[in-house]
Amino acid sequence: MLGSLTIVVAHHMYSMPPYPYLATDYGTQLSLFTHHMWIGGFLIVGDAVHAAIFMVRDYDPTTRYNDLLDRVLRHRDAIISHLNWVCIFLGFHSFGLYIHNDTMSALGRPQDMFSDTAIQLQPVFAQWIQNTHALAPNTTAPGATTSTSLTWGGGDLVAVGGKVALLLIPLGTADFLVHHIHAFTIHVTVLILLKGVLFARSSRLIPDKANLGFRFPCDGPGRGGTCQVSAWNHVFLGLFWMYNAISVVIFHFSWKMQSDVWGTISDQWVNTDAAFHRETGTAATAIIVRDWQEKIITGTTTRFTTILAITAEAQAYREALILIKNLQIGNCIIETDCLPLVQAIKAITPIADADAIIRDILQLLDEAPDVGATWTPRKGNKVAHQLAALAAGNELRRQWIFDPPNQIRNTIRIEAGFAILQQNQRMHKQVKGVYQLSRAPIREWAT
Known part of the structure; x- marks a missing residue:
């Protein structure tokens, strides 16, 4: 929960800045976003670590019969298999779009690429949410004088000292593509961490994990290959995918804000x-x-x-x-x-x-x-x-x-x-x- 709230704070620092001059200090804005995203990512992985330790050290299946956690554990195969195919679907489709664009670009066919000037894939649902919040003062929130943030739209840009402070953040085909990459990396991170928690005590390959502890070495090909099976191994791999997810987010944020939002007011x-x-x-x-x-x-x-x-x-x-x-x-x-x-x-x-x-x-x-x-x-x-x-x-x-x-x-x-x-x-x-x-x-x- 704390990790998710930290990531929410990262997004509110630029969309709802508490101080006017903070909004125009672009280096500080980028640093704050990067800081909170990394802290949030580590906290979320830490949640999975402590959940896995709890499953190995403190969970007692004899006293936790038919409660919520017990039911989840009994359905763990269905949960993980569903998450698995969702990750495969997202991975092939999200990266497939970029592979298509790279191929068309290499062939000199920009008119066949997925972009706002060729084949459009507009994020209509996200744009609808954006417009709903922008129009809230006149519709769903008649008592409000303005929307929660000018990044939703509904107003002209705001500048402080000749630099852009707040502006509508436009969404287009490029945002549609990269947000599906975000969905893929986040789902894979959740898949690995959740699998480490749900299978921390036992699995079909190693049914005595609870006796081996939170971390234990693999024994090679003795049982058909046992690498990446302990809860600690799952955390280790999940940490890398968290790093992958946060890196893409930070790259997206810095590129998007510098190209579409941040800048100076012209003479x-x-x-x-x-x-x-x-x-x-x-x-x-x-x-x-x-x-x-x-x-x-x-x-x-x-x-x-x-x-x-x-x-x-x-x-x-x-x-x-x-x-x-x-x-x-x-x-x-x-x-x-x-x-x-x-x-x-x-x-x-x-x-x-x-x-x-x-x-x-x-x-x-x-x-x-x-x-x-x-x-x-x-x-x-x-x-x-x-x-x-x-x-x-x-x-x-x-x-x-x-x-x-x-x-x-x-x-x-x-x-x-x-x-x-x-x-x-x-x-x-x-x-x-x-x-x-x-x-x-x-x-x-x-x-």
């Missing part, structure tokens, strides 16, 4: 979007550069021909990176409302229909480590969207930056209203004024 924002007319094959891109207050500084549009919408979106993103490089803009975030494109960039997995362009994007990002990618809903990207649509229809005059048309002015007001709505939601979730807002309150035209 510049660049919005991109593309419009595509399938009938004519005409497409246009729109790029808007904003300062740290999200006032529009400049922008550009381009018309070209293509056959796919995703290609146009990728082209807009590449042009934004080139513009950032030419203007020597540092520490900025590129926003787009094309989620598959952002997922492909973050996963470093090109989309087959825009493979060459995305490879150019990844190369440009390698040359600009201070530039990041993020997704924004269409409501937060309306200006770029409308500019791209006007440019595709050849309805946008060249000097729109200095004197925007009326429809663009109206869109700016609508987008500002959406930003104000997000601002109000963040203010509602702000904790006693300690957390700083991550974004400027209003998007407005530079005057």
